[in-house]
Amino acid sequence: xxxxxxKAQIQIMENIGVLVIFFVLVILGMIFYFxxxxxxxxxxxxxxxxxxxxxxxxxxxxxPELQCREDNVLQDHCFDLLKAASSKIxxxxxxxxxxxxxxxxxxxxxxxxxxxxxxxxxxxNKIRPQFSNNDTFVIPVIVYDPASDVHNYxxxxxxxxx
Amino acid sequence: xERRSDNSLKRKAQIETSVNWIFVLIAGAIILLFFIMILYxxxxxxxxxxxxxxxxxxDSIFSGAELSSKLTSLITDIPKHExxxxxxxxxxxxxxxxxxxxxxxxxxxxxxxxxxxxSLDWNxxxxxxNFLLVTSPLVRYIFVYDGAxxxxxxxxxxxxxxxxxxxxxxxxxxxxxxxxxxxYATRIIFLxxxxxxxxxxxxxxxxxxxxxxxxxxxxYAKGSGTADFQPDSEESISVYFDDASLMAxxxxxxxxxxxxxxxxxxxxxxxxxxxxxxxxxxxxxxLPHCAPHYTAxxxxxxEQLFASGDFSTQYADLKQSIELLExxxxxxxxxxxxxxx
Numbered sequence: 074x075x076x077x078x079x080k081a082q083i084q085i086m087e088n089i090g091v092l093v094i095f096f097v098l099v100i101l102g103m104i105f106y107f108x109x110x111x112x113x114x115x116x117x118x119x120x121x122x123x124x125x126x127x128x129x130x131x132x133x134x135x136x137p138e139l140q141c142r143e144d145n146v147l148q149d150h151c152f153d154l155l156k157a158a159s160s161k162i163x164x165x166x167x168x169x170x171x172x173x174x175x176x177x178x179x180x181x182x183x184x185x186x187x188x189x190x191x192x193x194x195x196x197x198n199k200i201r202p203q204f205s206n207n208d209t210f211v212i213p214v215i216v217y218d219p220a221s222d223v224h225n226y227x228x229x230x231x232x233x234x235x
Numbered sequence: 236x237e238r239r240s241d242n243s244l245k246r247k248a249q250i251e252t253s254v255n256w257i258f259v260l261i262a263g264a265i266i267l268l269f270f271i272m273i274l275y276x277x278x279x280x281x282x283x284x285x286x287x288x289x290x291x292x293x294d295s296i297f298s299g300a301e302l303s304s305k306l307t308s309l310i311t312d313i314p315k316h317e318x319x320x321x322x323x324x325x326x327x328x329x330x331x332x333x334x335x336x337x338x339x340x341x342x343x344x345x346x347x348x349x350x351x352x353x354s355l356d357w358n359x360x361x362x363x364x365n366f367l368l369v370t371s372p373l374v375r376y377i378f379v380y381d382g383a384x385x386x387x388x389x390x391x392x393x394x395x396x397x398x399x400x401x402x403x404x405x406x407x408x409x410x411x412x413x414x415x416x417x418x419y420a421t422r423i424i425f426l427x428x429x430x431x432x433x434x435x436x437x438x439x440x441x442x443x444x445x446x447x448x449x450x451x452x453x454x455y456a457k458g459s460g461t462a463d464f465q466p467d468s469e470e471s472i473s474v475y476f477d478d479a480s481l482m483a484x485x486x487x488x489x490x491x492x493x494x495x496x497x498x499x500x501x502x503x504x505x506x507x508x509x510x511x512x513x514x515x516x517x518x519x520x521x522l523p524h525c526a527p528h529y530t531a532x533x534x535x536x537x538e539q540l541f542a543s544g545d546f547s548t549q550y551a552d553l554k555q556s557i558e559l560l561e562x563x564x565x566x567x568x569x570x571x572x573x574x575x576x
Contacts, residue, residue, distance in 0.1 A: 077244075081251055085258075092262060099269075128298055135302055137362055137503075138510050142576060145362045147304075159513035163506060172502070176336045219514075219573040220521035 123208065125178075126233040130210040133182055133231055138163065139196070141217045151215040152229070157184050157194055164197045174199060179234040186216040186225040201234035208233050283330065289316055289347060290332040293325065296352060297367055301337050304356035304365050307399040309372070315348040320369070322495035338500050340483040341369035342442075343492065346419055349373070353399050355479040359536075359553075360561045361511055361576035363504050366479050368486045373419035376404045376485065380426040387427035390446060394426070394485070397478055415439050424485055430455050430464040437462055442488040446481065450474050450550060454490035470494060474550045494547075501546040508537040511576060518573055525572035532560035533575055 133139070134150065138160045141151035164173050179201035186192040209232045216227035292313050300306060319326045320341040324333040338357075353368040378394060381387040391406060398404055403418065410423060413433035421441040423430070430443045430453075443455040443464045454471040455464035466472075471490045475481040480497065487493040515533045519526040535556040539549060564575045 077247070088258065088262075095266075131302060132298075137364060137507055142362055144574065145356070145358050145360075145576065147362075153514070155514045155517045156510050158517070159510045162513075163509060169506065172336065172506075220518060222573070 122233075122235050126208040126210065126231075129177065129180060129233055130212060130229070130231045132176070134212060134214070134229060136160075139184075141215070148215075148217070150213070151217050151224075152184055152227070154186070154192065154216055154218045154225075155220065157196060157216075161194055161196050173197065179204065181230075181232040181234075183230040184214070184216060184227060185230065186227040188226045190218070190223065190225050192216065192225070192227075204234040206235045208235070282328065285314065286316070286328040286330040289313055289318070289327055290325070290330050293318070293347070294332050294335075296350075297334070297337055297339060297369075300352045300354050300367055301365050304354050307351070307353045307401065309401050310350040310352060311348060313347045313350060315346060318345055318347055319343060320345060320492065322492055336499075337367055338364055338496050338503070339367045339369060340487045340493065340496055342374060342420065342422070342486065342488040344420070345369065346371055346373050351399065351401055353482075355397075355482055357477070357479040357500065359476065359504060360557050360564070361507065363507050364500065366483050366500075368482055370402065370486050371419070372401055372403050374403065375416065375418045375421045376402060377410070377413060377421065377423045378404065378406045378426060379410045379423060379428055380406065380408060381428050382408050384427050386448065390426040393478065394424075394481070397482055420488075422485075422488055432457050432462055432464050434462075442467065444484055446475075446484075450476065452484045452493075454484075454493070456489070467491075472547075473497070474547045476550065476554075494545075497546055501540065505537075505540045508533075508540050512537040515575055518575075522572065525567070525570060528563075528567055528570045528572050529575070530559065530563045532556055532563045536560055 135147075139152045139156055141148040141153045163169060164177075177197055177199070179199050180197065181195065181200065182197040183193065183195050209230065212229045212231070214227050214229045216225040217223070218225065296308075296310060300308065316327050320339070320343055324331050325339075325341075326332070349372055351370050351372060353370070354365045355368065357363045357366050376398075378391060380391040395406065407413070410425075410431045410433050412435070413421075413423070414435050415421075415438075421436070421439065423433075423441065423443045425431075425443065425445045427447060428445070430445050432441075432443075438459050440459040441457055443457070445451075445453040445455070447453065452473045452475055454467045454473070456467040457464045468490050473484070473490060473494055475484055480500075483496065484493050487496070512533050515529050519529045536553065539552050539556055542549060542552075560575065567574050
């Protein structure tokens with residue numbers, strides 16, 4: 074009888090052991106799965122950051138505060154020099170800080186005129202504290218001076234902080 | 236003695252078997268419950284991923300559409316969901332997306348498949364922004380006009396030219412004969428006519444807009460089971476300034492969204508007005524021979540925008556200043572001076 078009782082106890086312990094191992098395997102499987110998911114999410118986040126940086130560069134190139142228009146018709150890849158000078162004041166004003174931060178985020182935007190006249194202005198600058206990386210996009214543009222009616226070759230420099 | 240021990244052994248065996256089965260059942264139920272929980276979580280995550288994908292898609296579509304003006308696109312590759320559009324953004328299944336400073340006019344509830352996106356440039360008189368008008372061919376727009384009223388007829392002709400082909404629209408001279416076609420939503424726009432609810436659609440909820448004299452707009456709504464249109468809120472009266480804002484009012488099915496977006500549009504207008512005003516001052520300073528030809532019209536527009544009151548109270552003064560600015564801009568090339576815009 075004592076032997077039978079011991080056998081029964083051993084059998085129960087066996088069953089419990091099987092269950093424990095089963096759950097351990099399931100938990101291990103879940104850990105691997107969630108680790109893979111986390112890696113995949115990080116990749117997606119990185120893709121989104123690059124996409125956002127490209128979107129920002131396009132957005133800046135088409136800001137009505139900067140773009141050249143003739144009778145309201147948009148001139149592609151052209152920045153109005155006088156508008157850019159006023160925009161520098163507008164984008165850095167306290168009253169518009171929230172609006173432009175929501176639009177442009179942590180980034181630095183520079184417009185440079187290279188030829189024939191040299192001119193440069195930092196239109197917007199908001200550096201992320203303790204940023205880990207930044208993507209910079211340089212786009213060739215025309216910088217138009219309406220006072221002298223000169224179209225200068227220039228570049229738009231957009232740095233996005235991640 | 237032997238009999239007693241046999242009986243006792245049998246009883247023990249019976250108890251052991253029963254306990255074993257109970258144990259198996261409980262363990263099995265726990266394992267089953269565990270896997271059901273995992274499946275439920277996975278389904279919920281997959282649903283949320285689907286909603287997030289739709290929100291992201293819409294955001295990308297809006298970003299792309301904003302960059303071009305006078306663009307019309309019919310989008311059919313988004314999964315079919317009902318998206319809610321509000322002043323702060325749009326939402327689906329608990330997930331929300333923001334407009335990111337875009338000016339988006341849409342009905343408060345909209346099916347995403349098919350989706351019609353239409354961008355119009357808003358010039359006052361210089362370019363301020365593109366208005367993104369979001370609707371669907373599943374929304375039926377009925378324009379009721381008065382053929383004997385030249386203003387109503389003119390509005391009808393202007394609107395007919397502006398509307399994209401893929402929009403579901405009808406132009407009628409009376410609302411009384413309008414029938415329910417089973418379409419997702421109906422909006423009736425009365426052009427210089429008082430709103431009248433269609434008698435054959437008493438059980439259908441719908442919205443209405445009255446476009447009146449003096450560029451006035453009145454927003455109405457009717458619940459299902461009610462016979463008449465009522466103002467949709469305490470601020471159901473507003474104004475439109477040009478074709479773009481008129482179309483925005485046609486597409487927005489409530490005054491709250493229209494007024495909210497137009498308020499934001501006017502905030503953008505103030506910024507651009509500052510830039511234009513400074514540009515005029517810089518041009519006048521750089522070109523002394525042109526200085527006398529730049530009038531104060533640009534400055535007037537800038538100053539009027541900062542006058543007290545919301546945009547609907549500024550209409551009359553602003554309209555006059557805009558006309559003077561247009562006049563000034565047209566004359567400048569005659570003096571070989573750079574245009575204001």
